[in-house]
Amino acid sequence: MAAPRPRPIMIATAIGAAAQFLFTLNISRPSILLFDEVHYVRAARILMTLDGPANIEHPMLGKSLIALGIRLLGDNQYGWRLLSSVAATAVVLGVFWILWELFHRVRPAAIGALLVVLNGTVFVQARIGMLDGFMAAFLILGMLALIRSAFAPPDRAWRHWILGSVLLGLAVGVKWTAAPDIAFAGIGFLLVRRYDASRGGVHWQGMRPIPALATLGLVSVVTYLLTFAPAFFYARDPLTPSxxxxxxxxxxxxxxxxxxxxxxxxxxxxxxxxxxxxWYLYELVDGAQRGVLLIGNPAVMWGGLVAVAYCLWAGWRRRSVTLLGIGSVWVASLAIWAIIPKSLGFYYYYYPSSIFLCLALAAALDDPRGRGRHWDTASVAVSAVLFVYFYPILSAAALPDAEAFRRWMWFPTWP
Structure with a gap:
């Protein structure tokens, strides 16, 4: 058996450091509460006092992390937002290591991670005190742990599986919208094991289905319930075991x-x-007209749809579990919104799906024979150009006047 390739830790560290620098640069703009920060920062402030329940429609972990940021850095823009930037960097690194585990090559891992960095949805969510960034970080890291479990030797497979179950439970502890992903993980496990049985695969060695699924469900549920621990200490209306x-x-x-x-x-x-x-922001603030538009990088968001279709087609044709899995993750992440009983939908609900598009692009553009390498480089280059183009209205930079937004409005449906 060939020795495993050394992990490209230095490359991953460099990409992660660059991402953290970019996400943190001018994170204090604007100085006022931004979009839904008005709900979650307020709830975090109340949580710090343990006065009583607030914002009870969502679980507690995301608000607890915002409260931690305020405790560490003060009740200011850094306290509200800096941990969100760390969560976004975790997403970048999670995508890098997922692609490394699946392909064992640096190039697709780096391409996928760079596309995440350059995707406007990730950049904007990295710089706001909302719940979705924390949920996505736990979700991506949970996926990474379960994938590592699939390829780990028997003595370590269970360790990664339990870690993945904990991380998915934490994702649900931020927002309930991560709950279906636990079911998807179980379904994916069963489908891959069935494929292994017919073709002699070796995923999740030494793990039997019933104990694995029971562990996934039990550990994630217990982890989720433990995130409510602060509510047991409220001065008013505390939770109890009953x-x-x-x-x-x-x-x-x-x-x-x-x-x-x-x-x-x-x-x-x-x-x-x-x-x-x-628009998370478009007003006169901090001495200038400023805007923050939650918009994805067009090269990623639209090119990623082609990549998903290719992954599904090529995966079926080649009987590739990896390509089918990457395409199916995006499909599943969108399909849940067709059945979730929410009366209103908003574009930021698409945030996890926009991350999965980066996985699909990196997988679809990967060519280990080197014949199509210019395509993945071109995708990063085009994404970088578009990121720079949209940067002023992603980063709350000063704009010349109140009508400046028209420069970036490509379609009548864009606000």
Whole structure:
């Protein structure tokens, strides 16, 4: 058996450091609360005092992390946002190592990670105190751990599987929208094991299906419930062991209530086409007109759709578990929104899917024979140009006047 290739730790570290620098640069702009920070920073402030429940429609972990940032760095822009930038860097590194585990080559891993860095959705969510960035970080790292479990020797497979289960439980502890991913992980495990049985594969050596699925479910649920620990110490209306499970129903009712129409609402099927991006900010603040538009990098968001289709086609044709899995992850991440009982949808719900597009692009453009290498380089170059083009309205840079936004509005449906 050939010795395993050494892990490209220095390359991953360099990409991660560059990502963290980019995400942190001018993170204090704007100095006011940005978009949904008004909800989550306020809830984090209340959580720090343990006065009582706030923002009960969402679990507690994301707000606890914002509260931790405030505790460490102060009740200011850095405290509200810096841990979000760390979460985004974790997403970049998670994508790098997922692609390394799947392909064992530096090139696709680096391409995928760089596309994540250059994707506007990741950049914007890295610089705002919202829940979605933390959820995505735990989700990507959980996927990485489960994938490592698939390729690990029997004595280490269980260790990675349990870690992945914990991380997915933490993702749900930030937002419930990560819960279906636990079911998808179990389904993927069964499908790959069935493929192994027919073709002599060697994924998840030494792990039997029933114990593996039971561990995934039990560990993730227990981890999720433990994220409510601070609520047991509220001065007002604290949770108790007997009220913890009924409280989940209260949260469900909050999540599914019918809300009034919103200016930026959109349907799930429009998100892949990027029909309705969202202004997180567009006003005179800090002495200048500034804007923050949640918009993906067009090269990633639209090119990624072609890449997903290719991964599904090539995966089926070649019987490639890897390509089919990458394409299916994106499909599943979007399909859940067709059945989740939410009265309103918003483009930022597409955030995890926009990350999976980077995986699909890196996989679709990978050519170990080297004949098509210019395509992956070109994808990064085009993405970099578009990132620089949109940077002023991703980063809250000073704009010349209130009409400056028109420069970036390619379509009438863009706000």
């Amino acid at each position: 009220t913890l499970l009924p409280f989940q129903w209260t949260m469900y009712l909050q999540q599914t209530q019918v809300l009034p129409a919103h200016t930026y609402q959109s349907s799930w099927w429009t998100w892949p086409l990027m029909i309705r991006p969202i």
